[in-house]
Amino acid sequence: MSVTLLLCALSVMVAPVADSRTRLAALVDRDTGASRKVPWLLPAAFLVIFLSWMFGGYSAVVAVVVICGTTMIRGRQKKVTRSRDSELVVLLAGLEILIAELRIGAHPASACAVAGEECAGEVGEVFRRGSARARLGGTAADAFGVVGSLVERELARVGSVWSVAEDHGLALADLLDAVRTDMLGRKRFRQRTESGLAGARATASVLAGLPLLGIGLGELMGASPLTVLFGGGVGGMMLVAGTVFVSLGLLWTDKITAKVSS
Numbered sequence: 001m002s003v004t005l006l007l008c009a010l011s012v013m014v015a016p017v018a019d020s021r022t023r024l025a026a027l028v029d030r031d032t033g034a035s036r037k038v039p040w041l042l043p044a045a046f047l048v049i050f051l052s053w054m055f056g057g058y059s060a061v062v063a064v065v066v067i068c069g070t071t072m073i074r075g076r077q078k079k080v081t082r083s084r085d086s087e088l089v090v091l092l093a094g095l096e097i098l099i100a101e102l103r104i105g106a107h108p109a110s111a112c113a114v115a116g117e118e119c120a121g122e123v124g125e126v127f128r129r130g131s132a133r134a135r136l137g138g139t140a141a142d143a144f145g146v147v148g149s150l151v152e153r154e155l156a157r158v159g160s161v162w163s164v165a166e167d168h169g170l171a172l173a174d175l176l177d178a179v180r181t182d183m184l185g186r187k188r189f190r191q192r193t194e195s196g197l198a199g200a201r202a203t204a205s206v207l208a209g210l211p212l213l214g215i216g217l218g219e220l221m222g223a224s225p226l227t228v229l230f231g232g233g234v235g236g237m238m239l240v241a242g243t244v245f246v247s248l249g250l251l252w253t254d255k256i257t258a259k260v261s262s
Contacts, residue, residue, distance in 0.1 A: 059229075059236025063243040070247035074254060084150040087123060088187060091151050094119040094127055095158070095180040102173035109134035122149060139166060154183055193261045204253040208246050 048068070052060040094115040101111035109131045116127035130140035144159030146152055161179050165172040218225040228235035 055230060057230070057232050057236060059232060059239050062240050066240075066243045066247050070250060073251065077254060077258075080150070085187075087121065087150045088154065088183070090119050090121060090123045091154055092180060092183060092187075094123055095176055095183075098127070099173050099176050099180065102176070107134075108140060108172060112140055122146070123151070126155060139163070141166065157183075190261050194257075197257045197260060201253065201257060204250060208250055211242060211246065 048064055049061055052064040097118050098111050098115040101114050102108065106114070112127045112131035112134060116124045116131060118124075119127060126143055126146060130143035133143050134140040139162070141159040141162035144155045144162065146155050149155060157179055158176065161175045162172065164170065165175050215225045215229075229239040230236070
């Protein structure tokens with residue numbers, strides 16, 4: 001009888017119900033499945049390099065590697081910029097909550113705890129760490145010194161203001177409000193600057209694509225530029241040199257626009 005009940009219980013556990021995927025996912029380590037995933041970019045890059053070697057030789061392979069590297073660098077820079085903007089939005093929201101809690105008379109440790117509960121990611125962890133330091137008798141300003149953070153400069157400013165308020169007995173809410181207002185103004189100025197630089201970025205992209213247009217026109221005219229470029233020798237050297245110059249131009253344009261908007 002006990003064996004029968006045990007088998008029935010096992011059958012209920014493995015029965016395919018509507019929430020079986022969620023129920024079984026809790027028993028499996030998600031990191032193990034994620035580590036087994038192979039990035040699709042890796043086989044795609046090998047395929048492109050292999051095809052380039054078949055049709056254009058070593059010069060085409062070098063040109064493709066330069067193009068892929070430039071694309072990866074620009075994509076990583078855009079991803080970092082988007083992540084930084086997202087973290088800055090979370091930090092501004094956390095400061096708003098912190099200031100509101102301080103203005104109603106909450107203790108700085110409690111105010112940091114509330115801001116940490118409402119914020120996610122690294123910013124929320126900073127606020128929670130500041131609350132813990134304040135509760136243990138330390139200073140919450142030390143928690144805002146996060147090296148390598150996407151918003152390291154902004155967090156350092158919050159920590160500096162917090163230290164000034166504690167050392168000189170100033171109103172912490174007013175100082176944090178001034179810092180938040182300044183951050184918000186800088187964010188809006190950077191957004192307006194980036195919108196103004198959209199034309200320059202578009203011009204750089206168009207200029208980078210002009211060689212492709214010239215190659216296409218040459219093929220229509222019967223000059224066979226692809227045969228020259230993929231034929232090795234001087235043509236291969238021209239292909240590599242042109243690719244390198246175009247890639248450097250795009251990277252240099254990104255660097256200039258980043259300095260203007262920073």
